[in-house]
Amino acid sequence: MRFSALNRRLAAITFATFATVGLAAAGAAFAAAGDASVMIQNFDFHPMAISVPVGAKVTWKNLDGEPHTVTSVDGSFRSNALDQDDTFSFRFTKPGVYKYLCTIHPRMMATVTVK
Amino acid sequence: MDHEPTRRGALQCLGLGAGTLFALSGGVPSGFDLAQAAEPGAAAKIGTPLFVQISDSHIGFSKEANPDVVGTLNRTIDLVNGLPRRPAFAVHTGDITHLSKAAQFDQASQLLSRLRVAELHLVPGEHDVTDGAGTEYFARFGAASNGKGYYSFDHAGVHMVALVNVMQFKPGGLASLGDEQMAWLKDDLSGRSASQPVVLFAHMPMWSIYEPWGWGSSDSEQVLALVNRFGSVTVLNGHIHQIVSKVEGNVTFHTARSTAYPQPAAGVGPGPLPLAVPADRLPGMLGVTTISRAPLHRSLRLADTTLA
Numbered sequence: 001m002r003f004s005a006l007n008r009r010l011a012a013i014t015f016a017t018f019a020t021v022g023l024a025a026a027g028a029a030f031a032a033a034g035d036a037s038v039m040i041q042n043f044d045f046h047p048m049a050i051s052v053p054v055g056a057k058v059t060w061k062n063l064d065g066e067p068h069t070v071t072s073v074d075g076s077f078r079s080n081a082l083d084q085d086d087t088f089s090f091r092f093t094k095p096g097v098y099k100y101l102c103t104i105h106p107r108m109m110a111t112v113t114v115k
Numbered sequence: 116m117d118h119e120p121t122r123r124g125a126l127q128c129l130g131l132g133a134g135t136l137f138a139l140s141g142g143v144p145s146g147f148d149l150a151q152a153a154e155p156g157a158a159a160k161i162g163t164p165l166f167v168q169i170s171d172s173h174i175g176f177s178k179e180a181n182p183d184v185v186g187t188l189n190r191t192i193d194l195v196n197g198l199p200r201r202p203a204f205a206v207h208t209g210d211i212t213h214l215s216k217a218a219q220f221d222q223a224s225q226l227l228s229r230l231r232v233a234e235l236h237l238v239p240g241e242h243d244v245t246d247g248a249g250t251e252y253f254a255r256f257g258a259a260s261n262g263k264g265y266y267s268f269d270h271a272g273v274h275m276v277a278l279v280n281v282m283q284f285k286p287g288g289l290a291s292l293g294d295e296q297m298a299w300l301k302d303d304l305s306g307r308s309a310s311q312p313v314v315l316f317a318h319m320p321m322w323s324i325y326e327p328w329g330w331g332s333s334d335s336e337q338v339l340a341l342v343n344r345f346g347s348v349t350v351l352n353g354h355i356h357q358i359v360s361k362v363e364g365n366v367t368f369h370t371a372r373s374t375a376y377p378q379p380a381a382g383v384g385p386g387p388l389p390l391a392v393p394a395d396r397l398p399g400m401l402g403v404t405t406i407s408r409a410p411l412h413r414s415l416r417l418a419d420t421t422l423a
Binding site: 016034042043064065066067069073078080081083093099104105106107109 | 178180213215235241242244247248284285287288290327328329385386387388389
């Protein structure tokens with residue numbers, strides 16, 4: 001079981017590498033523009049809804065003096081508790097609407113749409 | 116015959132300042148000055164201490180609101196160890212650590228081991244489980260409850276129930292016990308005599324204090340329905356780093372102060388951020404709750420002591 005999980009991960013990395021190379025060939029500016037950041041401040045995600053292309057990396061930064069987490073509802077990504085100024089990044093390789101929340105403050109909800 | 120609590124539908128909210136001892140007996144909340152409580156002979160009036168409640172130690176926190184959470188936890192432990200009549204055990208109602216890190220749990224365990232009590236009973240706060248189910252907290256403290264985290268035991272005729280209300284929640288909603296734990300609780304309480312005092316303890320307030328900040332739990336009505344046949348029910352929570360109390364029927368709800376830092380009153384500011392206060396005011400906003408049983412009363416009494 002461990003092996004197959006590892007293989008899947010390697011496959012994902014390989015896919016991501018090819019995707020990056022492909023984007024780089026299409027133009028470095030385009031790849032950089034696809035990445036996005038979300039700030040966590042005053043117990044909200046800013047912006048609360050973002051849309052990014054497949055392959056984009058999203059980076060969250062917690063500006064609050066209270067820890068927050070970035071945890072997807074479907075389990076596809078989760079951060080550890082982010083203390084003030086900590087960041088967490090995730091690269092989205094599949095299209096979809098990803099709902100996520102802070103498990104410390106579950107009323108904090110937001111979405112990433114990957115097209 | 117013991118005095119049975121007779122209050123019905125009474126609902127009282129008490130905001131208590133530093134240095135007040137809070138006693139509840141037979142439904143009548145009474146306040147005593149701490150200096151009075153320390154006088155010779157006061158112990159008999161207050162009753163036998165059953166246990167102490169410590170909460171929200173946030174080991175790993177080091178920001179402005181309290182750069183020395185280790186120091187204030189140590190002072191809390193000194194306070195407990197110095198009580199004239201030592202309680203049999205202690206409960207910690209969660210947020211033992213700030214970020215669920217192994218090193219923070221190690222340090223907290225080492226500090227809490229200095230408590231001069233026979234047993235320490237824990238429940239997790241949401242800060243203790245940010246790494247998910249079955250990880251640090253449960254690896255360390257879950258063995259006795261088969262990894263569930265909730266359990267019960269009896270002490271001196273009092274039924275103690277530890278509940279976990281930081282793992283189950285609906286996105287956008289409040290925390291809850293969840294169906295499995297609720298079924299366990301129902302089973303745990305069934306067949307018990309209604310005259311047995313029951314104490315429930317969990318991290319999140321088990322009544323709605325301020326929902327926009329998550330200060331409540333969504334299945335508290337179901338829990339109330341399970342316990343309201345008992346003559347004396349005490350519900351002890353943490354999470355909000357300040358004392359808020361309510362009496363409803365035979366049920367007394369009480370949230371404890373933190374040992375680390377205070378938080379603002381409900382709705383003051385953008386959210387429940389650590390509240391920075393002048394250094395000389397901090398000890399008066401941190402402390403411990405002592406739960407006693409009065410000689411002639413079935414219901415339990417709560418006394419809050421600050422580090423000031």
